Amino acid sequence: MKRHIAILFIFAALLAGCSGDADDIGIVARVNGSPIYLSQLEFQHDQFQEDSVGAYVPSVAKLRREYGEILSDLIVQELVVQELARRDLSVTDEELRKAENTVRGDYPEGAFEQVLVEEYIDLKSWRRQLRYYLAQKKFFQLVLRPQIKIDYKEAEKYYRDHISDFYLAESLRILVVRGPSRELVVKAVEKYLKDHDQMNLATAFGEVETREVVVREGRLSAPWRNALTGLKPGQASDVLTDRFGFEALVLLERSEAKVLPPAQAYPLVEEALLEKKMENAFEKWLSGDLAKADIQVSEHLLESAAKPGDDEASAPAVIAEPEEPAAEEAVEPPPVEDDMNGQEPADEAIPMDQLGTDTGI
Missing domain, CATH: 1.10.4030.10 (Porin chaperone SurA, peptide-binding domain)
Incomplete structure (x- = not known):
């Protein structure tokens, strides 16, 4: 407003x-x-x-x-x-x-x-x-x-004039597996690569946490970028160590940079x-x-x-x-x-300290 x-x-x-x-x-x-x-x-x-x-x-x-x-x-x-x-x-x-x-x-x-x-x-x-x-x-x-x-010709013109808005940078879909020890993380990753069942990891390894994230290539942290270098979808990185514990990265999908085609971009247009x-x-x-x-x-x-x-x-x-x-x-x-005194009956009177002493209109 x-x-x-x-x-x-x-x-x-x-x-x-x-x-x-x-x-x-x-x-x-x-x-x-x-x-x-x-x-x-x-x-x-x-x-x-x-x-x-x-x-x-x-x-x-x-x-x-x-x-x-x-x-x-x-x-x-x-x-x-x-x-x-x-x-x-x-x-x-x-x-x-x-x-x-x-x-x-x-x-x-x-x-x-x-x-x-x-x-x-x-x-x-x-x-x-x-x-x-x-x-x-x-x-x-x-x-x-x-x-x-909205006329379709108008939509087409907007798409052409703003084509950069529909550019999707390269992104990675990653499964992050975290645990209190290196050995536990290694076993959890091995089980996932065998079963491809993320939900079963929490049952089989109670102290293991998993989460799936999508990150643009340019926004990867240095440790993650190094760990993912050379990996293909379906492969896992070595176990990384930080102050919060141990984690490994499983590369699920790598999406190449592309421009959304008109049909997919139309809802955004x-x-x-x-x-x-x-x-x-x-x-x-x-x-x-x-x-x-x-x-x-x-x-x-x-x-x-x-x-x-x-x-x-x-x-x-x-x-x-x-x-x-x-x-x-x-x-x-x-x-x-x-x-x-006498203001709107439904409301409690509010001081006028900050507007001056004359409240008449």
């Missing part, structure tokens, strides 16, 4: 700032009237920054730029959701439930919830982003894909052409939809979206500073978190 941010920047001058009504507190943008909440923005930012938490304290300019980019993605995602709704193709609750259960199925019972707690991930925010992901996938499959056709055409179709749709969309963005983020590529030194300062109280009204500015 990052590749589409530039399109949003083109239309940044057309975006109107949100009003400062109390109902808008906690909202960073509206897309055709539908709100995008600060909680969504901060959830996405937290996910992108989870690997660097505590590593550094980002500058205000860097933080503003990151938030502007994430907001651009959220706006595009919301436009996709609205387009699906117009076509009566919205992601259903049942589709969302199945997708969530698929993710949960990758974890032992109870582990998914534990990960959410340990990673400070809000389940409602996670589900909302999952719905966005499903919507984008559905949009590409059901809306854009039917519009795209089709995939490459389809990806390019899908990107172009999406860019075209997005440009047209943005041109007629009513998008309102918080004044705190609008300038950061209007100047992509600014470095931290030259980025415009759009963070609002609290007004200095009059002398006779020596009062402290209200706490930052108080500004979040």
Whole structure:
């Protein structure tokens, strides 16, 4: 989605700032009237920054730029959701439930919830982003894909123009036999060369491990290259010794360098052409939809979206500073978190420490 941010920047001058009504507190943008909440923005930012938490304290300019980019993605995602709704193709609750259960199925019972707690991930925010992901996938499959056709002449031209992409270097298919002693490896290799049954080796020699690998000729390590020199398929190398134990290499197959013929290359050609055409179709749709969309963005983020590529030194300062109280009204500015009262009911209020004290839009 990052590749589409530039399109949003083109239309940044057309975006109107949100009003400062109390109902808008906690909202960073509206897309055709539908709100995008600060909680969504901060959830996405937290996910992108989870690997660097505590590593550094980002500058205000860097933080503003990151938030502007994430907001651009959220706006595009919301436009996709609205387009699906117009076509009566919205992601259903049942589709969302199945997708969530698929993710949960990758974890032992109870582990998914534990990960959410340990990673400070809000389940409602996670589900909302999952719905966005499903919507984008559905949009590409059901809306854009039917519009795209690949002509065989186009495929032939792509194959000729990118013939180097279909070059396969010489490769070797190797059976690696490892064990705790030289004698055990030798016996295991002898049995394999006699029976040609890899599975029986683990039964006959409990401490022997085997694995089959395919390696390009140019990527062989020096010891392996020396051990395989002169071997023909079906022959084994001498036993090699390293700090992890003993191993021998059985050469199973040697594939000569070749260029994939058109028939074999066609699935790869089709995939490459389809990806390019899908990107172009999406860019075209997005440009047209943005041109007629009513998008309102918080004044705190609008300038950061209007100047992509600014470095931290030259980025415009759009963070609002609290007004200095009059002398006779020596009062402290209200706490930052108080500004979040009234944000989206479904989400817990999130501090605005890094966006300035004015959360109105």
